[in-house]
Amino acid sequence: MRADLHCHTTLSDGSLGIEEVIAQAKRNNIDCLAITDHDNLASTSRAVILGQRYGIRVLPAVEISAVDGERGRKVHILCYMPKKPDRLEGLCLRTCEARKQRGKQMALKVLEQYPIALENIVRYAAGGKAIYKCHIMHALMDYGYTTELYGEVYESLFNAQYGLCAEEVRHETESNPDVRFALELIHSAGGTAVIAHPKVYDSFDLIEELASAGKIDGVEVYHESADEQCEKRLERLCEHYGILPTGGSDFHGFYNHYAISLGYKFTPEDSVRKILEKFES
Secondary structure (H helix, E strand, O other), rough: EEEEEEEEOOOOOOOHHHHHHHHHHOOOOOOOEEEEEEOOOOHHHHHHHHHHOOOOOEEEEEEEEEEEOOOOEEEEEEOOOOOOOHHHHHHHHHHHHHHHHHHHHHHHHHHOOOOOOOHHHHHHHHHOOOOOHHHHHHHHOOOOOOHHHHHHHHHHOOOOOOOOOOOHHHHOOOHHHHHHHHHHHHHHOOOEEEEEOOOHHHHHHHHHHHOOOOOOEEEEEEEOOOHHHHHEEEEEHHHHHOOOEEEOEEEOHHHOOOOOOOOOOOOHHHHHHHHHHHOOE
């Protein structure tokens, strides 16, 4: 079974719509897919139905933005197949509303420096609930202010130390829940909780702490950010604590930092089976 359990659509910071992503997954011979938009469960029902139409098993999922308050680091949690997704709605709405306000503030600051209309940015965010940095950069590319999404212009705007929008970037996690609270909520909703791309936010110590306390169900081992040495380290952690190794492309389409296609990384079949068994139990 070829299972990509991490990808994004226009509901958050992906460049392709739900059906476009599922259709591409079919072309890439993917059997099982999880659409994990940031703090957004809106794709769930439609994605499952479209998946049936294309012959792909789509797992309801969401990527929850959290914070490790003790270490002062961001944490992303992949939640798979929550039995009671309504229990996550309030948390997602609060996070998205804060992101929406922050995104609008960043856009207005950028417009003071680059004379384009707000509508030029908003059209790229129309599918979701907030303006992301990639939407701002896409609009600037359209009007010739840069030829790349992530480069000098991006750094001049969004670097947390000296960028034009540094204040907003530094406050990105203020509205995010503590990771421990988020995990409790995910489990109360009957979901499977997996720490996403631990190399990105240096979550290794946190994983050990949470896994030893039985607070997480798995770790995203197979991700673009993890080299072979990192994968081996994470595999050992999963084996030691008896938690699931998962994987996925973290596909964002045009908005990826690197060239990544759906199915770039996969989740082991045994992990997929256990996620399904937990949902069906």
